[in-house]
Amino acid sequence: MSESKGRFAYDGLDRVIHEKARLSILTSLVSNPKGIAFNHLKSLCGLTDGNLSRHLQILEAAGLVSNTKSFVDNRPHTLCKITADGRKRYLKYLAVLEQVIGDATKAAKRELSTTKRQNPLPV
Amino acid sequence: MSESKGRFAYDGLDRVIHEKARLSILTSLVSNPKGIAFNHLKSLCGLTDGNLSRHLQILEAAGLVSNTKSFVDNRPHTLCKITADGRKRYLKYLAVLEQVIGDATKAAKRELSTTKRQNPLPV
Numbered sequence: 604m605s606e607s608k609g610r611f612a613y614d615g616l617d618r619v620i621h622e623k624a625r626l627s628i629l630t631s632l633v634s635n636p637k638g639i640a641f642n643h644l645k646s647l648c649g650l651t652d653g654n655l656s657r658h659l660q661i662l663e664a665a666g667l668v669s670n671t672k673s674f675v676d677n678r679p680h681t682l683c684k685i686t687a688d689g690r691k692r693y694l695k696y697l698a699v700l701e702q703v704i705g706d707a708t709k710a711a712k713r714e715l716s717t718t719k720r721q722n723p724l725p726v
Numbered sequence: 727m728s729e730s731k732g733r734f735a736y737d738g739l740d741r742v743i744h745e746k747a748r749l750s751i752l753t754s755l756v757s758n759p760k761g762i763a764f765n766h767l768k769s770l771c772g773l774t775d776g777n778l779s780r781h782l783q784i785l786e787a788a789g790l791v792s793n794t795k796s797f798v799d800n801r802p803h804t805l806c807k808i809t810a811d812g813r814k815r816y817l818k819y820l821a822v823l824e825q826v827i828g829d830a831t832k833a834a835k836r837e838l839s840t841t842k843r844q845n846p847l848p849v
Contacts, residue, residue, distance in 0.1 A: 605784035607792030614824040616746050623739050629736040649735030673796055691765055700823060703753055707820055710757035 611706070615699035616685055617692060626659050629685060629693050638684035643668075650689045659683060667692060703721065734793035736828070740815060742788045747773055747781050752808060752816050755791065761807035764793075782806060790815060 620629060627648040631639060639647070645655045662668035667689030671682045685693070748805060750771040762770070768778045785791035792813030794805045796812060808816070 606770055608769045609772040611750045611770045613750055621746055623744055627734045627736055630829050633830055646731045647734045649732040706753050707756055
């Protein structure tokens with residue numbers, strides 16, 4: 604095995620972004636750069652009120668998302684948007700994710716070619 | 727916005743696999759199907775003894791990994807291997823990860839074409 608120290612450490616997999624619910628939220632928001640209303644975001648990500656609130660707070664504290672509260676037709680309304688910095692960090696994270704997929708795909712291909720050598724097709 | 731309920735929920739992102747350290751461990755193991763010795767795995771994933779032990783226990787309890795203890799030159803030796811079921815679940819997880827990347831890439835391309843329309847190149 605020629606693989607070196609930290610070869611599979613994936614240090615760039617930022618834990619703030621990597622958490623499953625937050626990855627859903629950020630992928631929704633990066634796909635809708637004008638922002639998404641809280642209730643719609645909740646539905647897109649399949650999250651509960653409490654869960655979405657909690658994760659939006661974490662993302663806002665980390666500077667990845669802005670949550671703007673206002674009133675629409677006398678009802679409270681929250682617009683959630685990814686920030687410029689959030690977008691930059693999300694894209695950086697994505698590049699590491701692509702590396703994981705690349706590594707796994709390489710492994711799958713290698714295994715397939717080994718299987719072929721062990722069980723050649725009949726001629 | 728025409729996106730439907732749960733569009734970005736990514737239910738297939740199995741939390742047992744998605745956790746950052748466990749994703750490292752499984753990607754190492756899927757890339758080395760004959761197994762990896764505990765100490766080498768620790769180095770490849772950049773984990774401490776305690777962290778690797780804890781996550782290997784979780785992965786073994788979930789049926790994704792087998793940890794075989796033996797003695798080599800009178801010293802304890804643990805060989806870690808991904809199970810057949812682990813491999814299957816990892817590849818299923820990977821397909822959802824590719825969907826996340828696909829969604830984000832689509833968003834990035836859409837944004838790029840909007841920017842081009844707003845700032846056409848000088849002729």
